[in-house]
Amino acid sequence: MFPYRIPLRDWVTAAVEYLETEFAFFFDGFSTLIFFLVNNFKDGMLFLHPLVLIIIITAITWYMAGWKNSIVAFLGLLLSENIGLWEPFVETLALVLTAELLVVLLGLPLGIWAARSDRVNAVMRPILDFMQTMPAFVYLIPAVMFFGLGLVPGVVATFVFALPPLIRLTNLGIRQVPHELVEAADAFGATSTQKLLKVQMPVAKATILAGLNQSIMLGLSMVVIAAMIGAGGLGADVLRGIQRLQVGQGFEAGLVVVILAIILDRITAGFGTRRKS
Amino acid sequence: MEEKIVVKNLSKVFGKNPDKALKALKDGKSKDEVLRDQKQMVGVYDVSFSVKTSEIFVLMGLSGSGKSTLQRLINRLHEPSSGQIIIEGTDITKLNKKELRDFRRKHFCGMVFQNFAVLPHRTVLENVEFGLELQGAEKEDRRKKAREIIKIVGLEGNEESYPSELSGGMLQRVGLARGLAVDADIMLMDEAFSALDPLIRTQMQDELLELQNRMQKTIIFVTHDLDEAFKLGNRIAIMYDGRIIQIGTAEEIISRPANDYVKSFVEDMNRAAVLTAGTIMRPVEETAFPGDGPRTILRKIRKKGLSGILMTDTKRELKGYVRADELAEYINKHKDKEPLPFDNSLLHKTEQVYENTPLSEVINKYTGLEFGPLPVTDENNKLKGVIVKGTLIAALSESYRPEVEGE
Numbered sequence: 224m225f226p227y228r229i230p231l232r233d234w235v236t237a238a239v240e241y242l243e244t245e246f247a248f249f250f251d252g253f254s255t256l257i258f259f260l261v262n263n264f265k266d267g268m269l270f271l272h273p274l275v276l277i278i279i280i281t282a283i284t285w286y287m288a289g290w291k292n293s294i295v296a297f298l299g300l301l302l303s304e305n306i307g308l309w310e311p312f313v314e315t316l317a318l319v320l321t322a323e324l325l326v327v328l329l330g331l332p333l334g335i336w337a338a339r340s341d342r343v344n345a346v347m348r349p350i351l352d353f354m355q356t357m358p359a360f361v362y363l364i365p366a367v368m369f370f371g372l373g374l375v376p377g378v379v380a381t382f383v384f385a386l387p388p389l390i391r392l393t394n395l396g397i398r399q400v401p402h403e404l405v406e407a408a409d410a411f412g413a414t415s416t417q418k419l420l421k422v423q424m425p426v427a428k429a430t431i432l433a434g435l436n437q438s439i440m441l442g443l444s445m446v447v448i449a450a451m452i453g454a455g456g457l458g459a460d461v462l463r464g465i466q467r468l469q470v471g472q473g474f475e476a477g478l479v480v481v482i483l484a485i486i487l488d489r490i491t492a493g494f495g496t497r498r499k500s
Numbered sequence: 501m502e503e504k505i506v507v508k509n510l511s512k513v514f515g516k517n518p519d520k521a522l523k524a525l526k527d528g529k530s531k532d533e534v535l536r537d538q539k540q541m542v543g544v545y546d547v548s549f550s551v552k553t554s555e556i557f558v559l560m561g562l563s564g565s566g567k568s569t570l571q572r573l574i575n576r577l578h579e580p581s582s583g584q585i586i587i588e589g590t591d592i593t594k595l596n597k598k599e600l601r602d603f604r605r606k607h608f609c610g611m612v613f614q615n616f617a618v619l620p621h622r623t624v625l626e627n628v629e630f631g632l633e634l635q636g637a638e639k640e641d642r643r644k645k646a647r648e649i650i651k652i653v654g655l656e657g658n659e660e661s662y663p664s665e666l667s668g669g670m671l672q673r674v675g676l677a678r679g680l681a682v683d684a685d686i687m688l689m690d691e692a693f694s695a696l697d698p699l700i701r702t703q704m705q706d707e708l709l710e711l712q713n714r715m716q717k718t719i720i721f722v723t724h725d726l727d728e729a730f731k732l733g734n735r736i737a738i739m740y741d742g743r744i745i746q747i748g749t750a751e752e753i754i755s756r757p758a759n760d761y762v763k764s765f766v767e768d769m770n771r772a773a774v775l776t777a778g779t780i781m782r783p784v785e786e787t788a789f790p791g792d793g794p795r796t797i798l799r800k801i802r803k804k805g806l807s808g809i810l811m812t813d814t815k816r817e818l819k820g821y822v823r824a825d826e827l828a829e830y831i832n833k834h835k836d837k838e839p840l841p842f843d844n845s846l847l848h849k850t851e852q853v854y855e856n857t858p859l860s861e862v863i864n865k866y867t868g869l870e871f872g873p874l875p876v877t878d879e880n881n882k883l884k885g886v887i888v889k890g891t892l893i894a895a896l897s898e899s900y901r902p903e904v905e906g907e
Contacts, residue, residue: 401615401617403613403614403615403617404617404619406572406611406613406617407611407613407617408634409604410575410577410604410608410610410611410688411604411605411608411610411611411630411631411634411682412601412602412603412604412605412608412635413601414601417634421619421630421633422619425621425622426619426621
């Protein structure tokens, strides 16, 4: 239709290349950090005898989500070990934990910032929309370009994909704190930090934790996809099942992903409803 | 009483260019015109008043009259557009952010809200110590203080409860306690009892008055309920359309409404709840003294054509009521005795009311009265006046306007 094609793809490529060369030190540092985190989580968990870790996770589930859920968790974990998928299970868990750690470290402050300033919120909202509607696979490309293949780009892609819900719900939760509560804090002469820590965050806690729950679920789905760029873990087994048309193996790996998802969901859903007694 | 809070020409415009709106109002434009022409909302316009130490000052008005806005201007939850707010000599409109925060901590007992605004994640005890915690008080000290106040407001035993476990009345006690725990003397209450059901509401009003007797805070109380305003307020400011149209005691407002708006308001008013024995009583024309002989007393009664007389001592302390018929019989029986002393068996105890007793209660007392007028005394039992049937009926009639002191 037009004689001229807008060189969108050239721009993006150029921008990525520019960042890659100019900010190499940053990407290297980040890379090292992620490597360090994932490996420590993984080695730490693999250091324990599987049964010990299974009991620990079951206990946490019991504490957070009651005994019924803990039985499901216990049986699921035993099954995972039994079919020989224990190591990929732990690896996937380590990837998710690392990505979520970064999500919390960045998402919480960004959410608070957005809640406090309408202008920041106005800028952030379309960016978050964009991030959430962009197909998950697309994140893999820049991740690979900046960090090569392996677990680091996998974590990065997961982190980017899982970030928006926490920011959104932190923002929402703080904005939904009843106006009178904020006025009350002001009337007593609260500083803005006191207001945040003693009123807004505690009251918004349930919403923020719902955001964390969503974020973890999204993160888990992305970690599996990230196997395509060599992130390892359960995704790798699923991928292998697809590539070799081994239905049985693929199903087993998929089932363990579901087990992990159920456990993580129950535990984090428990955060929001639990009240200190 | 000294003046605690002085407000001078205070205005608040919600909008981008308050000065423009204020100028238009000065040129005689109405609030509605400003809203239409400039898309700016005038909350409060050119309000001046002062609040005395330890009084309950009520801001009364319908919704949209600007009463809550005015209250929030006083602790600068809303920024004033123009005017001054002088609290104990400090013009708080001039304070910077940090100074304002310190000022609020020092002078304001926070605020008490219609929907309680207690923190749902904290126990009653933790809620009550909230203000002290913000001020950085030591944990031990604030716990101690909070427990003390919890006892005063009648929440003992609920220290560890969460707000979700409490009823509305109890939640508002937590709100009150949270304010009282802070060592400050100005209390702002915004429709504090409006969300409570009528019985609890009356009870809380009584308790507030009782607390006020002990704590002597300076209270600014916002309400849309005239009965509540008249019951609680030492003085009441009636607001309409962002302005104060009348300030006065309940009786001043009822007896001399400033304009038709106020008049239409107070017309529906339950007069018996506002008027007090002190305003409707009549002066006592004659009393008997124990030193008077029975014959002298009888003469006093006959002279006035009454059926009996009140007896006081020489310090005007009320002793009781003497009936003419009994007195005459007594004199008859002891015809030959000279001098005849007064016998205390002739003295009847009588119902009595205080000057500040509301008319509704006066009526009850009057109904229980066996004979004679209803005496009105001060708290030292000194006789101040009497109420007879005629005054009572007159006071309850629509056209009645009590004489207000200073007129």
